[in-house]
Amino acid sequence: MTATETLIAAADAHSAHTYHPLPVVVASADGAWMTDVEGRRYLDLLAGYSALNFGHCNRRIIEAAKAQLERVTLTSRAFHHVKFGAFCEQLAELCGMETVLPMNTGSEAVETAVKTARKWGYRVKGVPAERAKIVVAGNNFHGRTTTIISFSTDPEARADFGPYTPGFEIVPYGDLTAMRSALTENTVAVLLEPIQGEAGVLVPPAGYLPAVRELARERNVLFVADEIQSGLGRTGRTFACEHEGVVPDMYVLGKALGGGVVPVSAVVSSAEVLGVFRPGEHGSTFGGNPLACAVALEVIAMLRTGEFQARAAELGAHLHRELTGLTGTGRVTAVRGRGLWAGVDIAPRYGTGREVSEKLMDRGVLVKDTHGATIRIAPPLVIGKEDLDWGLAQLRGVLGV
Numbered sequence: 001m002t003a004t005e006t007l008i009a010a011a012d013a014h015s016a017h018t019y020h021p022l023p024v025v026v027a028s029a030d031g032a033w034m035t036d037v038e039g040r041r042y043l044d045l046l047a048g049y050s051a052l053n054f055g056h057c058n059r060r061i062i063e064a065a066k067a068q069l070e071r072v073t074l075t076s077r078a079f080h081h082v083k084f085g086a087f088c089e090q091l092a093e094l095c096g097m098e099t100v101l102p103m104n105t106g107s108e109a110v111e112t113a114v115k116t117a118r119k120w121g122y123r124v125k126g127v128p129a130e131r132a133k134i135v136v137a138g139n140n141f142h143g144r145t146t147t148i149i150s151f152s153t154d155p156e157a158r159a160d161f162g163p164y165t166p167g168f169e170i171v172p173y174g175d176l177t178a179m180r181s182a183l184t185e186n187t188v189a190v191l192l193e194p195i196q197g198e199a200g201v202l203v204p205p206a207g208y209l210p211a212v213r214e215l216a217r218e219r220n221v222l223f224v225a226d227e228i229q230s231g232l233g234r235t236g237r238t239f240a241c242e243h244e245g246v247v248p249d250m251y252v253l254g255k256a257l258g259g260g261v262v263p264v265s266a267v268v269s270s271a272e273v274l275g276v277f278r279p280g281e282h283g284s285t286f287g288g289n290p291l292a293c294a295v296a297l298e299v300i301a302m303l304r305t306g307e308f309q310a311r312a313a314e315l316g317a318h319l320h321r322e323l324t325g326l327t328g329t330g331r332v333t334a335v336r337g338r339g340l341w342a343g344v345d346i347a348p349r350y351g352t353g354r355e356v357s358e359k360l361m362d363r364g365v366l367v368k369d370t371h372g373a374t375i376r377i378a379p380p381l382v383i384g385k386e387d388l389d390w391g392l393a394q395l396r397g398v399l400g401v
Helices: 003-014 059-069 084-095 106-125 176-182 208-218 240-244 290-304 307-329 353-362 385-399
Strands: 026-030 033-036 041-044 099-103 133-137 168-171 187-192 222-226 250-253 265-269 332-337 342-346 368-370 374-377
Touching: 041 385, 059 290, 084 099, 084 250, 084 265, 084 290, 099 106, 106 133, 106 187, 106 222, 106 250, 106 265, 168 176, 176 208, 187 208, 208 222, 208 240, 290 307, 307 332, 307 342, 307 385, 353 368, 353 374, 353 385
Parallel strands: 133 168, 133 187, 187 222, 222 250
Antiparallel strands: 026 033, 033 041, 099 265, 250 265, 332 342, 342 374, 368 374
16 A cells, blocks of 8 residues: 555544545645645645635744744633733734634634624623524535534535524525515624635625625624635635625634634624623633734734735636636536635536546645535635646646636
């Protein structure tokens, strides 16, 4: 057996099969490239589902992490530490808001947003006890905890995990009429992805997000934007909501906030909204730890330059021009997305998304399929144009264009 086969066999034998990874074993990585245990290099066009927006082993982020590792990595929130105040202040400023509640993973941040919205509904809006409702969109992906899958429409994520958490209403994504009908006096929040990533990089109709923003304001409902995948430069803006001039009441952040080094997530909102919490009502042992704050502070500093947003906008326009050109070949049926983020629907006769992903792997390019026919392209924002073009050439080669 090769080293790759041996390592995959060990993983298959001793890990729960909650993923179906491509048969590549990564040993090292730098920028937009990964190297496997056999020494073969691969162009990463997935970027850890946006967790690696700034590339693998970004030197600024690695140096910030190394410096903090020599000092203190964890205190728990039982004590203050020197990085915490700066992290909260600077992340709030980046978001144009006031208050930060740090967690670790994206799912934890979404759970925190749900709890925040409910408590705000009871304490501030005056919703009767146990009556709070949160409106979400069909085909959403906000995580895989028990509460979150309770409002999923994905059978793979939901089946056999009930009983489910009540308090959610699902409406079609992009349907403003359905959204308007769903909001009642007991609605405390609307929770949306500005672009639905796992659903295939679905962009809502123009005007939808601003209309939801206004509707939420009229009905005294919190507009919560899950920017875990879409935020922090991915779409060519700091936040995907910015493309339509929308500022939500609450951002849910994760993935890229940890710089591809440690899991960092956060809920960011106004002092009024997050001020509903009192000591002991919510928390996390690792949330806002010194190492996480040091890494996230470097990420925030990098985003402040605007360099990565501009790069994603420029290269993203090129990416979408190239991909849209494939729709005229009959090999690709649709292309969606913004910035350096695209969902590409493959015509069935040319293979499933998984099959196309495997063929690309054989050519040295790594992507991931979703929902059968779709592949997602989301390279690190540091990718060079030449490398991006080479990756696109491999896609054309797989499709026979």
